[in-house]
Ligand SMILES: Nc1ncnc2c1ncn2[C@@H]1O[C@H](COP(=O)(O)OP(=O)(O)OP(=O)(O)O)[C@@H](O)[C@H]1O
């Protein structure tokens with residue numbers, strides 16, 4: 001049974017339809033990526049999964065439980081954690097406090113915090129240097145690291161990442177993807193939204209392609225990488 | 239203009255101003271807390287405060303301390319103060335929670351636009367006011383005789399009374415407790431998280447509804463204690479007493495930087511001082527005008543208030 005199962009999900013903003021009857025699954029231990037052009041509905045899907053955006057129809061199951069209408073904070077307790085797109089940090093809190101917020105929902109946070117913090121600081125040494133600085137004064141890329149690190153502090157079963165490479169230098173993007181694979185090998189299931197289709201398809205077990213709110217293609221990462229129409233549309237290769 | 243009077247009585251006016259300002263500051267916290275998480279001015283907060291002023295009077299009556307009775311013994315006074323503070327704080331806190339449940343939460347569920355919240359707030363305020371008028375009358379209600387002001391010491395020629403000391407010390411104490419609750423406890427961090435980024439807070443597992451209710455409760459508790467101090471200071475209250483002090487506390491909150499806890503303290507004290515200095519200078523008829531001139535000027539020239547958003551860590 002899949003860890004995450006989305007069935008015929010539709011989401012509207014007022015009368016505007018942003019996501020239309022999307023179905024996808026993520027099995028325990030997988031890295032699955034959702035790619036698509038600007039405005040395709042990727043962020044909307046992620047927000048619906050986290051409970052920030054109400055759904056119009058369809059169902060979301062997590063670990064066998066129907067969470068379609070579950071409150072956002074309870075989904076975190078179930079083990080779903082999202083690193084949101086853009087500047088999703090707490091600007092007035094220090095880097096350290098931002099990271100602590102990641103462990104907010106964990107009952108055993110007092111026991112695990114030190115080790116988890118160490119892990120995040122090992123992954124992102126830059127955050128350690130800046131740990132006392134206010135989140136709002138970090139550079140865009142540093143804020144991006146902070147949202148990823150913060151999501152890890154929750155030790156999620158399912159990690160949702162909305163464009164983790166956005167605004168990062170190419171070298172750092174490479175590192176981030178290595179980190180994601182490492183986290184995944186340590187047992188975290190990942191659903192990854194990306195514009196950077198080449199990288200995303202390279203690390204993903206499976207991928208879905210979203211176009212104006214609907215899934216238009218799916219397959220293993222390597223199959224889609226070799227697909228001529230995908231290459232033309234998303235990888236900029238004729 | 240009476241500059242000589244202001245200069246001659248500067249120290250006395252300042253001490254009186256600080257005591258009144260401390261009360262404004264405590265009430266201002268309620269506006270600032272709720273604004274911090276909801277970006278909403280809770281206009282019913284003035285009636286939350288009035289609840290406390292009546293709760294205090296009724297507690298004193300229950301103990302048998304009326305307006306014309308002699309002042310009881312010191313021990314009795316202290317016990318009564320503690321009891322009255324608890325009763326007033328809990329009553330105001332309960333009314334604040336009720337307002338949140340009845341007037342705001344249903345609107346949040348429906349994603350109502352901000353103007354609707356404002357109308358609901360004014361409505362809740364009027365309803366509470368009329369309920370108090372119905373049960374407690376439309377006249378002034380006198381407070382039990384609990385403290386006889388006596389000069390304790392003099393600073394720069396100003397007499398400082400036991401009552402003023404009590405007011406300032408209690409207000410500052412309450413604020414310190416609130417400030418450390420917000421910055422040190424897990425729930426307090428939830429409040430800060432929601433005020434800084436509500437969506438991200440939800441992604442951390444913060445229960446937004448609980449945080450919102452908590453800010454109403456905390457604001458109510460502070461207003462309840464402020465109400466006790468107000469009763470002691472002025473000796474009377476009234477069903478409509480919340481209107482003026484509510485507006486002034488709101489001004490204090492905006493002056494210090496709405497959403498900023500320490501700003502509320504600063505704004506309250508400044509407003510209390512300015513009122514008393516200004517009234518000495520211009521005549522007592524101008525007293526209430528001063529607060530509103532402040533409000534308008536701040537909104538025009540520095541809407542983020544004195545501390546504004548600069549105090550990142552102290553922000554709610
Ligand atoms: N709050 C909103 N109100 C109205 N329409 C919205 C809102 N948020 C998103 N949309 C619309 O929904 C559609 C999907 O947006 P979404 O943010 O999910 O796209 P995306 O795939 O994440 O794009 P990007 O790659 O640029 O981040 C877009 O057409 C967008 O304009």
Ligand SMILES: [Mg+2]
Nearest residue numbers: 042043044085
């Ligand atoms: Mg997006």
